[in-house]
Amino acid sequence: MLIGFVWLSLTKAGVPLDFSFLKDFSKRLGDGFWLTVALSLASLxxxxxxxxxxxxxxxxxxxxxxYLCNIYVGLIRGTPLIMQIYLFFYIVGTAWGIENRFAAGVIILSVFEGAYITEIIRGSLLSIEAAQIEAAKAVGFTGRQTVRYVVLPQMVARTLPALTGQFASIIKDSSLLSIIAVTELTQTIREISATNFRLFECYFTLGVLYLCLTLPISFVSKWLERRYDYGN
Amino acid sequence: MEIEFRSLSKQFEDHKDVLLPMDFAGDVHALAVIGPSGGGKSTLLRILGGLIAPTAGQVWIGGEKVCYEGAAVEAHRKKIGYVFQLGGLFKHMSAIDNIVTPLIRVHGFSKEQARARADELLGRFGLLTEANKKPAALSGGQQQRVAIARAISAKPKLLLLDEPTSALDPEYTTEVLGIIRELKEERLDFVIVTHEMGFARHACEKVLFLAEGQLLEYGDSDTIFQQPATYKLRSFLGKLLEWNI
Structure with a gap:
C-alpha cells in the first residue's frame, strides 16, 4: 500500500524515474554496499x-x-549520533591521529551502539528470576555451573532477538558516517547523485539496498524470538 | 534421619527476625512444618537445604554438621532434594533436561545413566509423553511432578518440599500429595512445609508448628492435631477448620 501511495505521488508530481544509470555505477554501489556490511559487522x-x-x-x-558505566550509557543515549560523529572525528580523531575513516567509523558506531547493547544485556540480566538461581543452588550447581547452565542460556534467549534488531539499527546508523566521508552505501549514493542529478532514483535505490540488509535481519530477529520463547 | 539444630536463628538484612533462636532434635521420617504465613517455615527449610545460612546456630542432618560456606555447602546441597512452591524448574530446559543436566553435571552420571534414570522417573510419574516439553507447556501438577522427579533422581538422603501444592488446583494437589505419600512408603525421609492439614495429619508422622519465628510445638501428628498445647496452635487450627465441610 505504501509503495502504491509513493508511486501515485510520483505520477501526480510528474517525476519520471529512470534507473538506467545504475549499471554504470554497479561497481561503486557494490563497494559501498559491502563497506556498509563490513562497517556494521565490525561495529556489532x-x-x-x-x-x-x-x-x-x-x-x-x-x-x-x-557510576562510570552509568554516565557512559546516559551520555551516549542522551545525545544524537551526528554530534558524536563530528566531535569524535574532528576533535578526538585529530588529537589522537585516527586518520583511517573506516577505523574511526567503527569506533564511533561501536561506542554509540555499545550503550544500547549495554541496556539490552542489563535488561536480560535483571529479567532472570531469583527463583531460577535458587533452584540452581538447590540442584547442587556451583556458581560457575549456574552461570553456564542457567544464567547464560536464559540471557542468550532473551538477548539474541533484541541484539539482532540492534544489528539492523547499526546498519541504518552507519549511513550517518557519510558526513565524515566514509564511502559506505549512503556516501556512494550521495556522490553518484551529485554527478547525475538523479536524486529520487538514487535515494530509491538506497532505500531498496538498505532493505535488502535490514529485512532479512528483521525476519531472523522474529524467528529467534519464536525459537527462544519458552513462556516467559 | 536425625535432624538437630541448636540456637538456630535468622535475621534478614532489614534486621527483621524471621526465626528466633530455637532448638530441635528429632528422628525425622515424614515431618510436616505447619503454621501461619510469614512464620518462618520456608526460611527454616531453606536453611536446612543449605540455600541460605542462619544468622546464628548450628544444624546437623544425619549426624553431619552443615557448613554454609564454599564447597562444603555445595556438597551438602548435593545430598538434599528440594522442591519449590512453583517455578523451580529451569524454564529454558525441557522436562527431561531438567532431570538429566544436574545428574550429569552435579552427580557425575554418564549421559546414558542419566537418561535411563530420568526415563524411569518420568515413566513412573506418568510424564513420559511430556518429557520434551518446556515447563511453560506443562500444567502446574505436571511441573511439580517433574520437580519431584528431579529432586529424587540422585537418591537424596533427605527431601525438602516447600509448599509444593500451594499454587495448584485441588485435583493437581491430590495428584502431587499422592506421589509424596508413595515416596514416604518407600522410606524416603522428607520435611514438607504445607498448608494441607489433612496431609500433615494423616501422611506425616510428626508435625512441627512455627509461628512468628518461634518453634512452638513439635510432636506426633495425631497429638498435635487432637491436643494442641498452645493457644496459637489452637487458634491456627481453629481458623483452618472453621470452613471445613
Missing part, C-alpha cells in the same frame, strides 16, 4: 564487547566503576 562485534563489559560494570561492586 566491538559494540557487543563494550556492551558486555559495561553491563558487567553496571552490576560491579566497585561504585566508581558502576
Amino acid at each position: 562485534a566491538c559494540s557487543l564487547l563494550i556492551g558486555v563489559a559495561c553491563a558487567a560494570g553496571q552490576s560491579a561492586k566497585i561504585l566508581p566503576l558502576r
Whole structure:
C-alpha cells in the first residue's frame, strides 16, 4: 500500500524515474554496499564487547566503576549520533591521529551502539528470576555451573532477538558516517547523485539496498524470538 | 534421619527476625512444618537445604554438621532434594533436561545413566509423553511432578518440599500429595512445609508448628492435631477448620 501511495505521488508530481544509470555505477554501489556490511559487522562485534563489559560494570561492586558505566550509557543515549560523529572525528580523531575513516567509523558506531547493547544485556540480566538461581543452588550447581547452565542460556534467549534488531539499527546508523566521508552505501549514493542529478532514483535505490540488509535481519530477529520463547 | 539444630536463628538484612533462636532434635521420617504465613517455615527449610545460612546456630542432618560456606555447602546441597512452591524448574530446559543436566553435571552420571534414570522417573510419574516439553507447556501438577522427579533422581538422603501444592488446583494437589505419600512408603525421609492439614495429619508422622519465628510445638501428628498445647496452635487450627465441610 505504501509503495502504491509513493508511486501515485510520483505520477501526480510528474517525476519520471529512470534507473538506467545504475549499471554504470554497479561497481561503486557494490563497494559501498559491502563497506556498509563490513562497517556494521565490525561495529556489532566491538559494540557487543563494550556492551558486555559495561553491563558487567553496571552490576560491579566497585561504585566508581558502576557510576562510570552509568554516565557512559546516559551520555551516549542522551545525545544524537551526528554530534558524536563530528566531535569524535574532528576533535578526538585529530588529537589522537585516527586518520583511517573506516577505523574511526567503527569506533564511533561501536561506542554509540555499545550503550544500547549495554541496556539490552542489563535488561536480560535483571529479567532472570531469583527463583531460577535458587533452584540452581538447590540442584547442587556451583556458581560457575549456574552461570553456564542457567544464567547464560536464559540471557542468550532473551538477548539474541533484541541484539539482532540492534544489528539492523547499526546498519541504518552507519549511513550517518557519510558526513565524515566514509564511502559506505549512503556516501556512494550521495556522490553518484551529485554527478547525475538523479536524486529520487538514487535515494530509491538506497532505500531498496538498505532493505535488502535490514529485512532479512528483521525476519531472523522474529524467528529467534519464536525459537527462544519458552513462556516467559 | 536425625535432624538437630541448636540456637538456630535468622535475621534478614532489614534486621527483621524471621526465626528466633530455637532448638530441635528429632528422628525425622515424614515431618510436616505447619503454621501461619510469614512464620518462618520456608526460611527454616531453606536453611536446612543449605540455600541460605542462619544468622546464628548450628544444624546437623544425619549426624553431619552443615557448613554454609564454599564447597562444603555445595556438597551438602548435593545430598538434599528440594522442591519449590512453583517455578523451580529451569524454564529454558525441557522436562527431561531438567532431570538429566544436574545428574550429569552435579552427580557425575554418564549421559546414558542419566537418561535411563530420568526415563524411569518420568515413566513412573506418568510424564513420559511430556518429557520434551518446556515447563511453560506443562500444567502446574505436571511441573511439580517433574520437580519431584528431579529432586529424587540422585537418591537424596533427605527431601525438602516447600509448599509444593500451594499454587495448584485441588485435583493437581491430590495428584502431587499422592506421589509424596508413595515416596514416604518407600522410606524416603522428607520435611514438607504445607498448608494441607489433612496431609500433615494423616501422611506425616510428626508435625512441627512455627509461628512468628518461634518453634512452638513439635510432636506426633495425631497429638498435635487432637491436643494442641498452645493457644496459637489452637487458634491456627481453629481458623483452618472453621470452613471445613
